[in-house]
Amino acid sequence: MACGRKVAIYENVSEDEFTQHIYPKRKPALLRGVNIGSCTAKWTVDYLCEKVGGVDVKVHVAENPKMDFLNKNFVYKTLPFSELVKRASSDRHDSYFRSSSELYYLRSLGFDPRGRDVADIRKQFPDLANDIKIPQYFKEEDFFSSVFRIGSSGVQLWTHYDIMDNILIQIRGRKRMILFSPSEALNMYLIGDKSQVIDIDNPDTKLYPKFFEAERHECFMEPGDILFIPALWFHNALALDYGVAVNVFWRHLAYDFYDKKDPYGNKDLIPGSRALQMVENASKLLDTLPEEYRDFYVKRMIATLQNKYLTSK
Template identity: 45%
Template sequence: MTLSFKEELLTASSVPTLIPVYDAPTNTEFFDIQAQRQPAVLRGIPIGACAEKWTAAYLAQQVGRDKPVSVHESSSNRLRFLDKNFVYRVMPFGAFIDAALTSSEGDAQNKFYYYRALADDARNVPSDFRRDFPKLALDFVLPDFLEPETVFSCVLRCGSANLGLWLHYDVLDNVLIQIRGRKRAVLFDPEDFDHLYMQGDKSPIFDAENVDLERFPKFRNATKWVCTLEEGDMLFIPAFWMHYMVAEEFSIAVNVFWHNLPKELYDSKDTYGNKELLPYFRASQGLDRALKQLENLPREYRRFYARMLKAKLDKYLTDSASESPKS
């Protein structure tokens, strides 16, 4: 029997896993959740007056309607990073808010807008809206389970309704705090890395809910972890979990990233929080040097020894699969 594309899509992967929801977890309970290295929705955690105050109009007033900001503008409601189907546009914050509120697939301009706050000196300083927008900082309470000295960045995010962001991963543990609007989230275990055609930290699969299975057949083997975030919800996203988000309504969110490993393992020059850990760079350089040793051998010899190196990596992955998440 030949399946239609829609039927094939529905049977493309295993039944989605619902991300568990925890009501008002204590700090100890959160640390237990974090140690399991799986995503979780956290509800009932105080986030401050922003839960009530942060409307689009209030945000524009507190940030400043005339403040110039850089935003993503696209004619598509599914942003793609690798082939850049958007442009960066500098516009007054108030104009961005107005455009994001009114954008939809049926409007005359057919444009969608997304804002990810950056520090004024983004090359040298991570984003922290509490520093850059002090009036907004008065409304926000950092989750109590986070130690302030471990926080890497605190990113304000706003965007149009029905706007999806490309599939990617972060090297830092983080929580996405949904303050205004509903948002769908699709996540994938790091074990599914090979099924998602990753190119660095991003995937060419820009829409994880509608995947071209002829182009990406290995996606059938990936398992989706899904949830819908309501206003006030937090989504814990462990490092390296690939994730894709769609705002069902005009969205305001805060993304808090923190160092969950010793700081010396991270690149001190990384201001976006997306550079790989330093041990990986050293290991990668070692592998490059190892492969270079094979260059003067005939092709069949090179390929044979490359397979031996690959067997070592495969054994490493197999042996480490039985370790506990804390290891």
């Protein structure tokens, strides 16, 4: 597929400039020259291993670099943190689960995610937290999570959207980010919050013809860069090198919209989730009708929604 629109780049932006002029646009923005602390210099392989050591972490292990969450072409394994860092930063491994060239991806968790404990670098990695300065682009009380991410070179994460605004802080390594506007939802072949199109650079023309209509937004991140990803923007990350990053999420809507039993922050907003469930229930009712009637009422439902929400756009 052809290269898409370039994500706007802003240099040396202050927190006030971001919140007043960039954030309200509700578009991805690549921020450079922002002070994020000493982490870009400090977080070498040796330093991370020394500071965190043998703490066990749960990681994705894959042989295929294009990770597919829907079909689970990876396995979850537990490794000491220092062992993960050593393996992720190497192309070949003396110790491995599946093959000597397998790839690794860590998305940090809370101490007890089943108990609604969210990822927070200050809690799970306190010896590293003082090295990173997270820009205050949101009120402290709106903070939801700070997710520590480590990945092997070549790992490509599935395209998905998040319901919260977030910033991706790239600390080590380079990364390509491809994003799609929420307005492209009908072209993304969604199952839940994830796209079925795994190979976004060479998509199957027969399976996913409408995906070619979706406009891509693209940027390349360097160490020290920050990418603002507005809620609902689809994004796909490709690690060009062994990489370390921190993802920070915050609530920008009324708190009662968010599911309180969601430690990952990726469940649909409660009103949206309920509406989608109603659609699922409606489809079951329509299945009981003859085809001619089912087709008729589907069109009536579409017309009702279009008249209410799309006529003014």
